Amino acid sequence: MAQSDEKTVVTSVKPRAESAGSRQGALELAAGPGAPTTYPLGGNRPLLLGRDPAADVSVASNELSRRHCRLERVGQDWLVTDLGSVNGLHLNGVRIHSALLHEGDRLQMGEVLFVFRER
Amino acid sequence: MGFFVRFWGTRGSIPTPGSATRRYGGNTACLEVRTDDTVLACDGGTGLRELGLDLQRRGHRSLDMHLFFSHGHWDHIQGFPFFVPAYSAANRLHVYGRVSGGRTVHALLSGQMESAYFPVRFADLGAGIVPGELTPDLSVGGVRVRTLEQNHPGGSLGYSFERDGHKVCYCTDSELDQQIEDPELPARDPAAQRSFPKEIVDFVAGADLLVADAQYMDHEYARRVGWGHPRGSTVVDLAAAAGVRRLALTHHDPMHTDEDVEAHVEACRERAATRPGAPEVFAAREWMELKIA
Numbered sequence: 001m002a003q004s005d006e007k008t009v010v011t012s013v014k015p016r017a018e019s020a021g022s023r024q025g026a027l028e029l030a031a032g033p034g035a036p037t038t039y040p041l042g043g044n045r046p047l048l049l050g051r052d053p054a055a056d057v058s059v060a061s062n063e064l065s066r067r068h069c070r071l072e073r074v075g076q077d078w079l080v081t082d083l084g085s086v087n088g089l090h091l092n093g094v095r096i097h098s099a100l101l102h103e104g105d106r107l108q109m110g111e112v113l114f115v116f117r118e119r
Numbered sequence: 120m121g122f123f124v125r126f127w128g129t130r131g132s133i134p135t136p137g138s139a140t141r142r143y144g145g146n147t148a149c150l151e152v153r154t155d156d157t158v159l160a161c162d163g164g165t166g167l168r169e170l171g172l173d174l175q176r177r178g179h180r181s182l183d184m185h186l187f188f189s190h191g192h193w194d195h196i197q198g199f200p201f202f203v204p205a206y207s208a209a210n211r212l213h214v215y216g217r218v219s220g221g222r223t224v225h226a227l228l229s230g231q232m233e234s235a236y237f238p239v240r241f242a243d244l245g246a247g248i249v250p251g252e253l254t255p256d257l258s259v260g261g262v263r264v265r266t267l268e269q270n271h272p273g274g275s276l277g278y279s280f281e282r283d284g285h286k287v288c289y290c291t292d293s294e295l296d297q298q299i300e301d302p303e304l305p306a307r308d309p310a311a312q313r314s315f316p317k318e319i320v321d322f323v324a325g326a327d328l329l330v331a332d333a334q335y336m337d338h339e340y341a342r343r344v345g346w347g348h349p350r351g352s353t354v355v356d357l358a359a360a361a362g363v364r365r366l367a368l369t370h371h372d373p374m375h376t377d378e379d380v381e382a383h384v385e386a387c388r389e390r391a392a393t394r395p396g397a398p399e400v401f402a403a404r405e406w407m408e409l410k411i412a
Binding site: 074079081082091093094095096097098099100102 | 123125141142399401404405406407408409410
């Protein structure tokens, strides 16, 4: 289900049970096809981000690999891991294989830019 | 092939938990250097505890792991008694390093577990803890290991790891500023390229990644001369002179907040931008993992 106003689209990955006390997060799509869009992150199973329409966070950009990266819980935090993408995963301008995300972190994948928000 | 490198502890001197250091981390020194089939780690600060927990999460049942210690100061050994794999008889831990006073790293690790300091005796750890020898031709799991004597009170070792044409260097607790060939140059002309003994430049030459102590900002250093840590600007000059591709600044000062670390990195990037063959410069942060391939 999606909600929208003039500037921002808020979409949701499939709802799932939350663990008590777990901190939520969100990815704001700041650049790339479909921006601006906010993807709330939740649940405890790993989430797939990529060009694949079946991905939990799917962006229709040719600069994304079909299975570009994975987002998973580590304790209260979110860990992002490159799944061997062609264009790589850049955290605040630094190419990484994986990292824990913090408020305001910028994740660049080709033309696609997400900003991570803690909630 | 190549390496995966993950930062488990990036703070210098003392752990600094709290909201002001959350992004870059508050655990003291620990770096994981992994190949497909071999796990190495540099230093056993409190970040080593996090590495141990993660090895458990990954489902390692029988580890044959190699731990390289730069030296024996607290922020480089304190995590060892909390390293969960040390408690399993299924694991073997090879420990390497040289410490001052003629003691071995093995003796240092056991000494910090005497009953006055810690409730569990070193002798009661389940894992086989094997003193390793830093021979000039040491190779571990196909990884060539070299060492460099560094300038630090009591001494410290830098390490380089090479495999399949890739090179990762770990050089912390090294007061490079004491080894600048013209020691008056930084005061006379702060922007000028500093030069270093050939042995130091050669050690890190061509590294894909140099993880280096860069504890102090320029304005902080004058009051901390002799404490064993360099200016970030000096490390940038070494990396540029040696053709290092990526420079990860670590051993963050315990007084530095996340914002301070970012300001420090930005200053180092500005300096690097003025150098030919400048490396990419960034701050090490806990849990950040790089693929060197």
